Every structure is written in C-alpha cells, then in structure tokens.
Amino acid sequence: MKKPHLPLVDNDQAVHDMLASNSLGTFFGVSQKVLDQVWHELTAADGNSVTYVSMEIGAERDVFHPIKSRLERLEITDSTDPVLDQFIKKFLHGAEKLPNYSGGLGVLAGDTLKSFADSRIPALAITLLYRKGYFSQLVDSRLGQIAWTSEWRPEETPSLYLLRDPDHPDHPLVIEVPFSDGHDRNSVAHAQVWLKMEVNSTLDFFVPQILLDYSIPSSPEWIRAAADHLYDSSSERTKAIQRRLLGAGIVPVMEALGVTSKTIHLNEQHGVVVVLHLIARELFATVGPGYATLATDEDIIRAADKVAGRVVYTIHTPVKAGHDRFNRDLYAELGHAFCQRTLRLLARDKEQPQVYNFTELAMRVNRATNSVSRLHKEVTRNQFPEYAAKISAITNGVHHLTWISDAKAELYDSFAELKGWRDDPSAFANAKLLLASNRFRAYFEQAWQQDTRRLIDYVNGMLVEHRNQMQETWIDPPNYLSYLEEGERDLSPEALTIGFARRFSTYKRADLIFEDLDTLAKIIVQIGRPVNFIFAGKAHPADEPGKSLIKLLLDYQKDLYLKSNGLARLVFIPGYDMQIAKMMVAGVHAWLNNPKRPLEASGTSGMKAAMNGVPNISIMDGWWVEGYHEGKTGWKFGYEGPVDAESLSESPAALLYAEDSASFYNLFPEILTAFNEPALRDGYLDKCIMNLVLNCPIFNTHRMAAEYLDRYAITLDRKTAERIQRFRALYDSDPEFSARR
Numbered sequence: 001m002k003k004p005h006l007p008l009v010d011n012d013q014a015v016h017d018m019l020a021s022n023s024l025g026t027f028f029g030v031s032q033k034v035l036d037q038v039w040h041e042l043t044a045a046d047g048n049s050v051t052y053v054s055m056e057i058g059a060e061r062d063v064f065h066p067i068k069s070r071l072e073r074l075e076i077t078d079s080t081d082p083v084l085d086q087f088i089k090k091f092l093h094g095a096e097k098l099p100n101y102s103g104g105l106g107v108l109a110g111d112t113l114k115s116f117a118d119s120r121i122p123a124l125a126i127t128l129l130y131r132k133g134y135f136s137q138l139v140d141s142r143l144g145q146i147a148w149t150s151e152w153r154p155e156e157t158p159s160l161y162l163l164r165d166p167d168h169p170d171h172p173l174v175i176e177v178p179f180s181d182g183h184d185r186n187s188v189a190h191a192q193v194w195l196k197m198e199v200n201s202t203l204d205f206f207v208p209q210i211l212l213d214y215s216i217p218s219s220p221e222w223i224r225a226a227a228d229h230l231y232d233s234s235s236e237r238t239k240a241i242q243r244r245l246l247g248a249g250i251v252p253v254m255e256a257l258g259v260t261s262k263t264i265h266l267n268e269q270h271g272v273v274v275v276l277h278l279i280a281r282e283l284f285a286t287v288g289p290g291y292a293t294l295a296t297d298e299d300i301i302r303a304a305d306k307v308a309g310r311v312v313y314t315i316h317t318p319v320k321a322g323h324d325r326f327n328r329d330l331y332a333e334l335g336h337a338f339c340q341r342t343l344r345l346l347a348r349d350k351e352q353p354q355v356y357n358f359t360e361l362a363m364r365v366n367r368a369t370n371s372v373s374r375l376h377k378e379v380t381r382n383q384f385p386e387y388a389a390k391i392s393a394i395t396n397g398v399h400h401l402t403w404i405s406d407a408k409a410e411l412y413d414s415f416a417e418l419k420g421w422r423d424d425p426s427a428f429a430n431a432k433l434l435l436a437s438n439r440f441r442a443y444f445e446q447a448w449q450q451d452t453r454r455l456i457d458y459v460n461g462m463l464v465e466h467r468n469q470m471q472e473t474w475i476d477p478p479n480y481l482s483y484l485e486e487g488e489r490d491l492s493p494e495a496l497t498i499g500f501a502r503r504f505s506t507y508k509r510a511d512l513i514f515e516d517l518d519t520l521a522k523i524i525v526q527i528g529r530p531v532n533f534i535f536a537g538k539a540h541p542a543d544e545p546g547k548s549l550i551k552l553l554l555d556y557q558k559d560l561y562l563k564s565n566g567l568a569r570l571v572f573i574p575g576y577d578m579q580i581a582k583m584m585v586a587g588v589h590a591w592l593n594n595p596k597r598p599l600e601a602s603g604t605s606g607m608k609a610a611m612n613g614v615p616n617i618s619i620m621d622g623w624w625v626e627g628y629h630e631g632k633t634g635w636k637f638g639y640e641g642p643v644d645a646e647s648l649s650e651s652p653a654a655l656l657y658a659e660d661s662a663s664f665y666n667l668f669p670e671i672l673t674a675f676n677e678p679a680l681r682d683g684y685l686d687k688c689i690m691n692l693v694l695n696c697p698i699f700n701t702h703r704m705a706a707e708y709l710d711r712y713a714i715t716l717d718r719k720t721a722e723r724i725q726r727f728r729a730l731y732d733s734d735p736e737f738s739a740r741r
C-alpha cells in the first residue's frame with residue numbers, strides 16, 4: 001500500500017506567521033507582511049482607504065472567529081515561545097463576548113467590516129469603547145425586563161489591543177479631544193485607543209476597528225461617566241456628550257495613527273460632528289488662523305460643500321427616535337462659539353427653531369446618502385424632499401460566513417454545486433440544481449433538525465434552570481412553562497417553531513400575532529398540531545412602551561397555552577445577543593417579522609434566516625419587499641398599500657394592529673398545514689431551497705460592500721476590483737441611480 005501523502009504543515013511556522021508588530025503594538029492573527037501591507041494602505045499619502053464611523057459595532061467571537069478556528073484546525077494548543085503561548089491560550093480560551101453593541105445597527109457594522117476584510121477593501125472603523133457595554137437583560141414574570149450592568153474587560157478580550165504611543169513605547173497612545181465644560185472654559189477629554197482586528201477567514205487581510213476609550217483618569221469625571229454605557233440617555237446632555245465623544249474623536253485619532261482616508265462613511269448620523277471639525281480645518285486653510293471671527297457665512301457654506309465631497313452617509317430609519325435633535329442652549333455648553341455658528345447654518349430643524357437637527361446636518365454635508373432598502377429610499381426621499389436627488393438605495397446584507405450555522409455550512413460544503421460559496425455567495429444561485437436532488441433534500445432536513453434540536457434543547461434547559469435558580473436570584477422565571485412539570489413543560493423539536501427576535505420597540509409590534517388570542521388558539525386547535533413561538537429581544541431601558549411589550553408577551557403565555565389545549569407554547573429567551581440570534585435563525589422553521597410598514601427600513605435578522613434556508617413570514621416592509629417572491633421564498637401578510645407622511649406615525653391608532661393581525665390569522669392555517677402535512681412537505685422544502693437560490697446571492701454584505709464602493713472615492717488594484725465586480729454584478733439595489741451614472 002502506498003503511504004498517504006500528507007500535506008506539509010509546519011505548525012511551528014504557521015503559528016509564527018500569526019505574529020506581527022509595529023510601533024503601535026504586537027498583534028496576533030496575521031503575518032508581518034499582512035500587517036505592514038494593511039497599514040501601508042491606510043497611511044498612504046494619497047489616502048486610498050475609507051474610514052467607517054459607527055456608534056456601535058457588533059462582532060462577537062462566539063459567532064465568527066477565524067483566528068481561533070485556524071488554531072483549532074491545526075490543533076495548536078501551545079508554543080515554546082512565551083509570547084506566542086500567551087496569545088494562543090488567550091485566543092483559545094479567552095472571553096467570547098464584546099458587548100459593545102445594542103442591535104441591528106451594530107451587527108450590520110460588524111458584518112460590513114468582515115466583508116470589507118474578505119473583499120480586501122482598505123478600510124478602518126472608528127467607534128467608542130463602553131466599559132459597561134449596553135446593558136444585560138434579566139426578565140422576571142411579574143416585573144418584566146430588568147436592566148443590570150455587567151462590566152467586561154477589554155484587557156482580557158482576545159483580538160483587542162491597547163495601542164502604544166510610538167514616541168513613548170512604555171505608554172499607551174492617548175488622544176486629546178477638545179471639549180467645552182459648560183462654563184465657557186475649555187477642557188480636554190482624553191482617550192486611550194484600542195484596536196480590534198476584523199480578520200478575514202484566510203488570515204491574510206484585516207480591517208482595524210478603532211475603539212476610543214475615555215475611561216482614563218485624565219478625562220474629566222463627567223466625560224468618563226457619559227462614556228460608560230452605549231446609548232445612555234439618562235439626560236439629553238449625556239446623549240449629546242456621547243455623540244460628541246465619537247464625532248470629535250475622529251480627526252484626532254486619524255491623525256495620531258497617520259490614517260489618510262479621503263472618504264468618511266457615517267453609519268447613521270451619530271458621529272456627524274466630525275464635519276464641524278473638517279469645516280474648521282478647511283476654513284483654517286482658506287481664511288487663516290483667525291477664521292472663527294473672519295469667516296463669512298458664505299465661507300462656511302463653501303467649506304461645507306468642500307467637506308461634503310469626503311462624506312458618505314447611510315441613514316437607517318425613518319423613526320423619529322433615531323434622529324438626534326439637541327436643544328441649542330444645552331448644546332451651547334458643549335461646543336465652541338464657532339461650532340454654534342456652523343450648526344445654526346447647517347443643522348436647522350424645520351419644526352423647532354430652538355433645536356439643532358443632526359440628521360439635517362448629515363443630510364446636508366455629504367456626497368452620497370444611502371438608504372437601506374428600495375422602499376426606504378422612497379420613504380427617505382419623501383421625508384427629505386430637498387435632498388431627494390442624492391438619496392439612493394443600497395439594500396443591507398449580512399455576513400454569510402457569520403450567520404450560516406455549522407450544520408448548514410457542512411451541508412453546503414458537501415455539495416459540489418455550491419462550491420466556492422464561502423468566498424463568493426453567488427455560488428448559491430446554483431442551489432437551483434439541487435431542487436430536484438433527493439440527497440440534498442434529505443441532508444438539508446438532517447442539518448435543519450440538528451439546528452432545531454440545539455435551539456430546543458437550549459430553551460428546555462433554560463426553562464428548568466430558571467426554575468432552579470429562583471431561590472438564589474429572586475427572579476420569577478419569565479416563562480409560564482418553567483412552572484410546569486417535565487413532560488408538560490418541554491418544547492418538542494417536531495412542532496412548527498416560529499422565531500421572532502429583535503429590539504423591542506413600538507413599531508416592531510412584537511405582540512401583533514397575539515392581538516386576538518382566541519382566534520389564534522382556535523386555529524391551532526382546529527389543525528390540532530403543536531406550535532412553538534420563541535421570542536427574544538431587549539427594549540432600551542428608557543423605552544417604557546418597548547418594555548411593556550415584553551411584559552405583555554409574558555402575560556399572554558399562560559392564556560395561549562390553556563386556550564390552545566396545551567398545543568401552543570410561547571417562550572421568551574432573555575439576554576438576546578448575536579449567539580442567541582444565530583441559534584434562533586438557523587433552528588426555527590419560519591422567521592416572523594411584523595413591523596408597521598414602512599417603519600422597518602431594512603431589517604436584517606430575516607436575511608440571516610434566509611442564509612440558513614429558513615423561510616420568512618413577513619409584512620411587506622424593508623428588505624422583504626425585495627426578498628419575497630410569491631410562493632417561493634416565504635409568506636407575506638398585512639398592509640402593503642401606498643406609504644405617505646401619515647404612515648410614519650407611531651401613534652397607537654396608526655399601528656394597524658387589527659388589520660395586520662387579522663391578515664396573519666388568515667394566512668396562518670396555510671403555514672401550519674404546509675409544515676405538518678406530509679404531502680405538502682416537499683413544497684415547504686422548495687421554499688427553503690429557493691431562499692438559497694434567490695436570497696443568499698443578494699442579501700449578503702459582500703454584495704452590499706461592493707455597492708458602497710460606488711459611493712466611495714477609492715480606487716482598487718486590478719485583482720481586487722475584479723473580485724468586487726463579481727459581487728457588484730449580483731444585484732443592483734438602485735437601477736435608477738446606476739442609470740444616471
């Protein structure tokens with residue numbers, strides 16, 4: 001017998017190639033060559049990169065971890081080199097959580113950076129580091145949501161590095177951010193600088209995420225306090241300070257690192273005060289050091305137009321709470337006189353003369369405004385008619401490598417038709433060839449069952465655990481089922497399992513399908529098959545209506561269970577995060593989305609389900625207007641008529657509960673039957689596979705990033721440009737925009 005030919009992997013060499021350093025620190029995961037190359041592009045004199053600014057970035061290790069995966073694959077557990085050994089241990093066993101995000105906006109940012117890295121787009125991201133994260137969610141059956149603070153330790157988090165000062169290597173790099181202290185004295189905030197690497201799966205490119213950390217003693221106490229929690233809205237002042245900590249930190253940190261990006265991409269308007277900084281710079285150059293008193297209004301406007309050439313802005317929501325407005329008097333305490341003057345010119349609010357409107361500022365000063373779906377483009381144009389011409393659509397996506405479950409990834413890997421799907425999501429279009437493959441259908445069912453079992457085991461375990469912990473925690477289990485006995489209590493993985501998870505805010509209407517419990521229960525009893533409804537999500541601690549939605553759901557549990565003769569089980573999973581999201585989107589049998597049209601600008605959790613072949617049941621809003629294909633990818637229900645100014649209302653009367661829930665009850669028997677009836681099973685599976693065919697190639701961040709490149713002023717080398725062109729060709733979110741170019 002011939003000896004098997006073993007590939008020559010020298011683990012020692014492989015792991016040494018994962019170490020690199022420069023004057024800012026020593027980093028683990030990429031080779032010296034890769035580090036040097038990425039840094040060279042970011043600091044090139046001609047500025048060929050993009051700086052991406054976001055209030056939150058969600059990229060946790062427990063859902064995507066290329067460096068850890070590499071170590072595991074090579075079975076590397078230690079090294080004789082003490083520096084390497086420490087890194088290896090940290091990456092294999094260190095903290096998984098980086099709770100520096102609240103929801104969809106942050107997860108989108110993280111997914112975007114990962115696709116930038118996969119596509120080798122030279123980019124750098126800037127965000128804030130919140131020592132106390134967002135908040136941790138406990139849920140008590142009587143009290144509803146309880147918010148508590150859990151501190152996390154960036155020092156112990158793999159892939160986070162505290163940068164050192166190149167001029168004083170024993171000290172951390174600290175940037176100065178000018179601030180006003182509210183008493184017309186200038187004070188200075190200081191931030192140390194963390195770097196997190198978003199490394200691609202082949203470990204030969206990365207996008208640095210820069211996190212500004214204002215928690216250091218040289219920052220005034222009131223600054224440190226404002227920087228603790230993401231979206232701290234305990235006062236308007238705190239909120240305004242927090243936005244400034246992001247926006248005013250951008251130019252100083254870019255300069256400290258030597259980053260030369262010409263394009264700055266604002267992910268939402270939170271960091272928009274960076275444009276004030278850039279305008280002042282521009283005036284300094286054109287008018288001179290005395291610009292603050294010498295510049296005329298025309299000078300300021302001219303400078304703003306020049307700065308606009310550098311800014312790309314993505315607006316994410318038509319909902320009012322998503323747009324920052326600050327009282328002028330309050331803001332006068334935080335910024336300098338010249339800053340007030342610029343804001344008076346560029347951040348007028350149409351309705352309230354006494355506030356600055358930061359969405360207006362972002363709308364005004366940019367070269368391209370992106371909405372996040374086709375429908376959202378129409379809505380945004382109606383909201384901001386004076387800027388309509390420059391508003392275009394780039395529909396959101398998700399990072400497919402992050403959101404496809406292990407079981408499904410293994411399945412996709414084992415069919416030659418899908419070859420290359422990891423690098424190029426267009427490969428999923430070939431799933432069409434698998435529609436008729438009984439082998440694929442059988443394996444798909446198997447992989448799906450694995451994912452469902454994982455989710456159901458988690459839920460069943462949680463129900464018992466809550467009950468057992470009750471004595472110590474004094475928390476009443478949030479689920480009625482926790483009080484039932486084994487046998488009665490457990491969810492069955494055979495039952496149609498419907499998932500719903502997202503932030504709890506009014507317009508997402510988490511309670512919609514329970515509007516008429518009697519009708520819902522009757523449908524289930526008539527068909528006589530069990531149903532699991534699995535819900536999760538956090539409400540912002542200051543959002544009372546959002547919190548009351550959680551409480552309402554808990555209150556429905558027992559009634560629904562009893563009225564359906566024990567067939568319907570409604571469960572709430574506390575502590576929604578990316579890991580729970582991943583488990584849910586892959587494990588459920590259908591993903592429910594019922595916002596009030598047109599307030600869900602895009603939505604992304606449904607795309608994560610589609611990546612796993614799970615059909616959506618959704619209102620025709622956001623991405624689903626583009627992802628729904630009649631009879632093929634899932635189901636639609638609810639109002640889908642024209643949208644106008646009136647449709648943006650979130651008042652209870654305008655939320656269409658009666659109309660849309662009735663529409664759901666009309667549809668639901670069909671879905672329940674389609675899932676349970678053996679003769680209809682093939683039709684259900686067809687829908688799963690058609691999600692791979694029609695939706696995976698489109699609703700991914702590789703394609704989205706490629707479309708963003710159209711709006712950026714950067715040029716790519718030939719090889720990269722060709723790769724991007726492949727993704728770009730997958731879809732055109734805005735044919736009208738493309739035709740004009």
Ligand SMILES: *Cc1c(COP(=O)(O)O)cnc(C)c1O
Nearest residue numbers: 103104502577578581603604605
């Ligand atoms: C994907 C995701 C979201 C966003 O979901 P939407 O459907 O866009 O509301 C929010 N939170 C987490 C943890 C996610 O993974």
